[in-house]
Amino acid sequence: MHSFTEENYLKTIYYLAARQEGEVTTNSLAEMTATKAASVSDMLRKLAEKQLIHYKKYQGVRLTEEGERLALKVIRRHRIWEVFLAEKLGFGWDEVHEMAEELEHIRSEDLVQKLDAFLGYPQFDPHGDPIPSPAGQMPTVEYTKLSEVTIGEEVQVMGVLEHSPEFLQHLDKTGLNLGCRVLVQDVNAFDKSVSVQINHEKTLFVSNEVARNLLVN
Amino acid sequence: MHSFTEENYLKTIYYLAARQEGEVTTNSLAEMTATKAASVSDMLRKLAEKQLIHYKKYQGVRLTEEGERLALKVIRRHRIWEVFLAEKLGFGWDEVHEMAEELEHIRSEDLVQKLDAFLGYPQFDPHGDPIPSPAGQMPTVEYTKLSEVTIGEEVQVMGVLEHSPEFLQHLDKTGLNLGCRVLVQDVNAFDKSVSVQINHEKTLFVSNEVARNLLVN
DNA sequence: AAAAATTTTTAGACTCGTCTAAATTTTTAT
């Protein structure tokens, strides 16, 4: 069995590897896990001993197959719990992450399996992130950032890149929810902000900052 | 905030105080928490410093008001999660305890409140144990042990004193489930075993050991 | 290509919760 903390490191390494190009560094891990680089170094040595990561001193880190399997298990649990919290308990998509950070560490194969069934085998969490399969496969999705969509195209909001409550609450306020249709009317040449029409109704101005963090198809 | 471990000690002290007459001792805590007496001593000093227990060396231990409030909070979470696992996910009453031991430590007032609402504000957990109120009151129930019921009386199974999976599975096998009606037909003078009729159908012999652990009204 | 800056690792220490072994207090038995 692996500790709480080890699971968090593996999960974080997975996220950083997926997000960044290049190696996952000690510093980036320290930042993500809100610890110090020294602590990360210690833990990397430990994870390497357990064969969960490939690690050469000063050279960054990569998950082994076993490490990735574990990371995806944790991510699967996290996202399934998020669906439960949002769909069954009525929490907002800006609230579910924090609770799921704790729930993801409850270790019972049976529990997550039954929960998955109870929820009807959801494919995506409340932020549009795909849920890894029980076998440990991360579904591939190819979405585009709203900031890349050309004028005149109509797309649908499928997910977010930024998961902070502040960002999600901002989307709630402006009505940019998952699944809503967005017609790109204009792109401002100066600041790259986007003028969009939502659900064939109201028109909205979306900053480039926001558009870069909205995933559409 | 209090640690996982502290919560477990408080909960255990509460249970032992309710179950036993007299003081809760270091040894009984050590047995219940599957640790050694020395570890318990250390923790008691710590809990006393935090004013969660009344503690004089060599003299046993009692929860303070604040300690009891916390213990009941944990027990409430535990039992609500048990209801969820049994009613919504379809786990047996012999399976829910272990998972609830982990879930009870998830700290979000909001979560337990919403879960409670989702479950329709249940009054009892799957073993018939009452669920403490949000304000931290343990409902009083006065049940009788089946072993105390006089011949000819018909009663209903309301709960269990023994919570081990083995005991619960035994009850499942013999059909002695929560809510079933039990008519006491005879009591064996020698071994105090009880002959009962269940739901006006089949007749069953129940050992005194089992009868002493079955709560009826 | 050497110096400076940055990143990473090591060394040593701390907290939490646990342990064993020894000391102390309380209880029980004679």
Added chain:
DNA sequence: ATAAAAATTTAGACGAGTCTAAAAATTTTT
């Protein structure tokens, strides 16, 4: 009432995970 037994606490240690400060390696700058 005192000795023996049992329960409890203290002392000292350990592993996990963290920290700060210092050392070492790597990268960037000049």
